[in-house]
Amino acid sequence: MRKINWHKVAEDIAELNWQSNNMAIVEAGGKKITVARFKEQLFVFAYKCPHASGVLANGFMDALGNVVCPLHRYRFNMQNGRNTSGEGYYLKTYHIEQKEDGIYIGIESSGLFG
Numbered sequence: 001m002r003k004i005n006w007h008k009v010a011e012d013i014a015e016l017n018w019q020s021n022n023m024a025i026v027e028a029g030g031k032k033i034t035v036a037r038f039k040e041q042l043f044v045f046a047y048k049c050p051h052a053s054g055v056l057a058n059g060f061m062d063a064l065g066n067v068v069c070p071l072h073r074y075r076f077n078m079q080n081g082r083n084t085s086g087e088g089y090y091l092k093t094y095h096i097e098q099k100e101d102g103i104y105i106g107i108e109s110s111g112l113f114g
Ligand code: FES
Pocket: 049, 050, 051, 052, 053, 054, 069, 070, 071, 072, 073, 074
């Protein structure tokens, strides 16, 4: 069974290090993770592009809410990681929750020791 480990990353959303493109990089569970703000919603996904490791926070979001990688412009749905420009990659996504005492990022562990 999958277990989600929650990591507190900030007291408040405003505390994240937002860039002008509405993305921020945080560290949770020893991983760098991208947080993106799109139409009042938060999305969390891998730091690097699954294609050739472009840093996604250096890219941008399109009008539909896909993140666009700065290197080769592949697009990914920020909610489910689908490679919407059709190259067949998959972007790892994570969970985020705004709780009373702060912002938490949830990372699934799959194996026994994960
Ligand atoms: S590294 Fe992201 S599209 Fe190539």
